[in-house]
Amino acid sequence: MARTNRNSTALMVKDNAQHIWLAGLGALATAGEEGNRVFEDLVEKGAKLEKTGRARLEKVLNKAQGRARSLRGDAEGAIGRVSAPIDAGVATALNKLGIPTRKEILALTRRVEELTRTVQSAKKKAPARKRAAKKAARPAAR
Numbered sequence: 001m002a003r004t005n006r007n008s009t010a011l012m013v014k015d016n017a018q019h020i021w022l023a024g025l026g027a028l029a030t031a032g033e034e035g036n037r038v039f040e041d042l043v044e045k046g047a048k049l050e051k052t053g054r055a056r057l058e059k060v061l062n063k064a065q066g067r068a069r070s071l072r073g074d075a076e077g078a079i080g081r082v083s084a085p086i087d088a089g090v091a092t093a094l095n096k097l098g099i100p101t102r103k104e105i106l107a108l109t110r111r112v113e114e115l116t117r118t119v120q121s122a123k124k125k126a127p128a129r130k131r132a133a134k135k136a137a138r139p140a141a142r
Helices: 002-096 102-137
Strands: none
Touching: none
């Protein structure tokens, strides 16, 4: 009888091990079959989440950019209001000291350049006049 118990226990253990093995194979097969479907579902959900996230991000970004443009405009206006009186005061002070403005310096520079061109043009013509004067001053050879 002890032998029968041992045989039946061994058979039962073998049977249980066989069932566990078959359950594992079944789980693997199910995971293989369902794995692709689950993967595709996850990809689809991820794409939807990315799309909504991008839309939200773009909305927030556009709002921030609009606010930045508005603030930049306000800052430029404030700088203009502050700098205009300062510029006028500096220009008045420089004028009182007799310091020429940029516009006056540019006008003088243009005038100097024009005079330089005139002088150089006159220098180029001068040798020709000297030769003509020497030629006229020589007594006519007869």
